[in-house]
Amino acid sequence: MKISIRIDSVAAQAHLRRWGGEFREQVRKAVARAIATEATDIKQEVREHVAGKMAVAKKSFLKGFTAKVLAKDTKRLPALYVGSRIPWSGVHETGGQIGGRMLIPLHGRVGRKRFKAQVAELMRGGNAYFVKNAKGNIVLMAENIQEHERPLAGFKRRYRKAEGVKRIKRGADVPIAVLVPRVVMKRRLDVRRLVAGRVPRLAAQIESGLRRLA
Template identity: 80%
Template sequence: MRISIRIDSAAGQAQLRQWGGEFREKVRRAVAQAMASEAADLKQDVRSHVAGQMAVVKKSFLKGFTARALDKDPKRLPALYVGSRIPWSGMHERGGRIAGRMLIPLNGRVGRKRFKAQVAELMRGGNAYFIKNAKGNIVLMAENLKDYDRPLAGFKRRYRKAEGIKRLKRGADIPIAVLVPKVVLKKRLDVERMVAGRIPRLSAAIERQIGTLD
C-alpha cells in the first residue's frame, strides 16, 4: 500500500521557479523539514490506527507502516510518503477478494510457512484426510496419533481451547483446516482518510517553516 501526498500545485511550482536559486533551495529544505517533522507523528498515528482496527500478532506488521519525507529531487518540492512495505496490506485498506482454493487453519492463526510444513508432514505420513461436514464445508482432518504429536501439537491445543476439551483421546479426529474456494476481505483500515485529514496541519507546518526564512 502506498499513499503519496504532494504539496506541489502548478502555482506552487511556478513560484518555486521564480525564486532565486539560493532562496529556492532554502524553501525546499524548509518544506522537507516540516514534512519530516509531521511524518514522525503521522507514522505513530497510522500504526495506532492499524493496531486498533486489526488483531495484530506480529509487531513486524505494524512496523511495516511508515511515513517519511521524500526529498531526493532538487528540482521539485518534497513529498510526504505514507505506506507499508507489506504488499498485501492494501487489501485491508480497500477490501477485496482472493480467488482460488485455499486451506485456512481452524481455531487460530498459524504462520504460512509453518502451516505448509505441518500439513505436508501429515500428508506424507497419510495422517490427513478431507471430509464434508454437516454444513457442507470441506475440512482437513488428522488423527491424534503418537507419531504425529509434534506437527499436531498446536492444532490440538487450539482445538481443545475452542471446544473446551481437557484431553483428547488417542485416535480422535482433529479438524486442521477448511478448504475454501475464495476469501473475501472487508475494508478494515482507513489510512487514506487519516492522511487526508492531516493535510491542513501539514500545510500550516510548512507555512510556519517557510516564514522563518530570511
C-alpha cells in the same frame, strides 16, 4: 495517494515568485523540515490505527507502516510518503477477493511456512483426510495418534482451547483446516482518511517554515 497543498499566504507566494538559486534550496529545506516534523506523528497515528482495527500477531506488520520525507530529487519539492513495506497490506484499506482454492487453518493462526510443513508431514504419513461437515464445508482432519504427536501438537492445543475441552482421546479426529474456494477480505483500515485529516496541519507547518525565510 497524491495530496496537493495550495499555500494562500501572500508572503509565501511572493517568495515563490523569486524562485531559483539559493532561495529555491532554502525553500526545499524548509519544506523538508516541516514534513519531517509531521511525519513522526503521522507514522505513530497510522500504526495505532492499524493496531486498533486489526488483531496484529507480529510487531513487524505494524512496523511495516511508515511515514517519511522524500527529498532526494533536488528539482522537485519534498513530498510525504505514507505507506507500508508489506505489498499486500493495501487490501485491508480497499477490501478485495483472493481467488483459488486455499486451506485456511482452524482455531487460530499458524505461520504459512510452518502450516505447509505440518500438513505435508501429515500427508506423507497418511494421516490427513478431507471430510464434509454438516454445514457442507470441506475440512481437513487428522487422527490423534502417537506417531504424529509433533505436527499435531499445535492444532490440538488450539482446538482444545476453542472447544473448551481438556483432553483429546487417542484415535479421535482433530480438525486442521477448511478448504475454501476463495477468501473475501473486508475493508478494515482507513489510512487515507487519517492522512487527509492531517493535511491542514501539515500545510500550516510548511507555510510557517516559508514565512521564516522572509
